[in-house]
Amino acid sequence: MKIADRVLKKLKIKRPRPVEGETAKLFPPDVKKELLSEGLDISHVILGVKSDMNSDGEFCENYVFFDSVGLYIAQFSEKVKPKKCKKRLAAQAQLLRLETIPVSEIDSLKTERYLSTGHLIYTFNGEDYSISLFSLGLIGRLEELVKTFNAFKQGGDYQAILEQREEKTCPGCGKPLKQGKTLCRKCGSKTSIAKRLLTFFRPHYLKMIFIIFSMLLSTAISLLTPQVGTRKLFNEVLNTDNLSDYETLLASLVSVVLTVIAIKLITQAFSLFYQYILAGMLPWVIYDIKVRVFSAMQRLSVGFFTHKQTGSLMERVTRDSNNIYWFLIDGFPYLIVSAVTVIGVLIIMFITSARLTLAVLAFAVITAIVYPVFSRVFRSLHHRVWVRNAALSSKVSDNINGHRIIKAFSKENDELNDFSLYSRKLMDSEINYSNAETTVFPLLSMLVFWLAAMVLGYGGILVVRGRLGLGDLLAFVVYMQMLESPIEFISWVFNWWARCADSAQRIFEIIDSKPDIVDKENPVILTQIRGDIDINELSFEYEPARPIIKKLNLSVKAGQMLGIVGKTGAGKTTISNLIARLYDVKEGSIKIDGIDVKELSLNQLRTNIGIVSQEIYLFIGTIADNIRYANPEASYEDIISAAKAAHAHDFIMKLPDGYETKVGSGGQDLSGGERQRISIARTIIQNPKILILDEATAAMDTETEQKIQNSISQLKTGRTTVAIAHRLSTLRDADVLAVIDNGTLVEYGTYRELMNKKGEYYKLYKLQSEALKFIGIETDITNEDKVSREGN
């Protein structure tokens, strides 16, 4: 970040929007050049969007942007032409059409959604005119353009919309930011990461002081070895004058040897001491980091998890924290030791012989130039190995997860071929890496060898001329060798640190992510929840401009049962998610006992709502653990009676270990219906005031379903039930029924009312009755149909 930017940031002053800001972000250089060559002044663009189709629906690069004068539509084709001096081909945009609509001739903009495309339209004097079509995925960005343009046209605060948008982009590079981030990964500074990482050491600062002190001391003492073991030995002890006095010689030799041993023992003791403390402290630091990441993940809302891959989240808790661990335990201490060694050795060398040291430094400069070149080569070779390793792991995991389908399609051989292809590629890249390693490192050692030889030659001359003692020269060579590994380490430790900082940043991303669903300040805590649910004018969308629920009104009284039916994708599960506040409503409200769910304490809300969800998840553990999950205090009797109520007891008892059978990943494989029954038992034991059954019996046979229906009827008493089902017979006992279609309520009333109305519900009912008759289950619904007709 520039100094000026830092100052502005410190003073909390926002930099004024650069005039070229939007232009620079929106247009790549070649596009900009084409537009400028058309004589278009693009320096005052307020906002623009790159869409992917023209107004005829043909795919092309299409830019729609506006300034205070006009709205521009620039259509480009991509022409591939070779870049000069580069082997790679670069895309060069070519302007096909440029259309300008004066802002004065536009009343407003709007978008329309079709099945897979959207349409950007402008209105003038009550007439609609087409601007361009676009893939539906881009609708969010186009909606932003529409909102900003309309605000600009109506003299509204369009700057506020732009600023809001800017907050979602990285101030460093202008790229869109992910949820909860303030800087993109590239712009996140490594020093701030290091500072942040250091905060984890705060509780252990005394130990840290000891460790660093011991490191410095042991390194400094170890630098004395050549002074005694070489310099003193050759200059003073093995001096030709002494050689005749055998006793003095022996005494001096013993004293030298003992001093060298003492130095080694002292440095070894210090080194053992700090390594011991470090090894005891670092697991605590890593434990803290892991717990912080995991607890941040627990705080985050459902939306966060749907946008992240499970693998990438798991990597952060496990692999990324291990990366940090290894850097801190191996890299960081050795970095300090190396740095102290290099500085100390250079000082000693300089004192011993300034001329020789300058000669060494000249070589050091050459090494400093050569090392980064090799290190870049190594990094790219290592990255290739990493990428291919990741691809191979994904292949194996895909194969394990999809093993049933592979067998069903008899694709074992194809899979094996694919695997060996991936494996082969990995092997090739590993061979390349090892080849580079085995060639480069000996070459580098040769460089050091040449350096030593030169120093010996030059030093020899100095010794002969009497400018340097023999012991000094030999000590100098030893010091030079002592420099080799620290310099080598320092030259590549920065790569290692870059990888560690990358891992740390990924971890901080999670720790810093803000959950979008949180308790209000002083949330309402009711003494008891009755269970009235009122949904008023509810609108919701998961993604911008793709409404899932539209102005929905529904209500159910405490103790009643509401049945929700509707086609697949109508929004039924979404309604149940909104009642439990797994997502926040965008417009309208959901009230429980007259209080908006956003006001209610989240903990109270969620402990009072029991959901048997459409996607059943059993945790790793025993069946008993899974049932008592909602209420860890539950006794074994409670578990068994809940399982009995959910008609799960009989099948559980038939399992080899009964209630102690292990389920979840790697455990006993259960059928869909059995898993549903365990999940129902789990909800029964929770004893919630509001029960949501989302296709709770969809995976069961009719007989089991009948039995469960009876249990649910008993379960209903004293609580509000929202039951979602495709099989209408499941909702026989509902007090009120709601038919949802495409996010709107199309019918609402009691079973009798809806049957008499002969509307949507009746139609669904008849269709299902026919379908069931076809597969031989006719009595149930047909009988009811009869009853309904009699009721008429």
Ligand SMILES: Nc1ncnc2c1ncn2[C@@H]1O[C@H](COP(=O)(O)OP(=O)(O)OP(=O)(O)O)[C@@H](O)[C@H]1O
């Ligand atoms: N997390 C999500 N992100 C984006 N879109 C979603 C998400 N969850 C659901 N949707 C979309 O919302 C719409 C309604 O989904 P929902 O699960 O509420 O339907 P449903 O009525 O329960 O269907 P079904 O009967 O198949 O269970 C669907 O078009 C679905 O693709």
Ligand SMILES: [Mg+2]
């Ligand atoms: Mg659903």
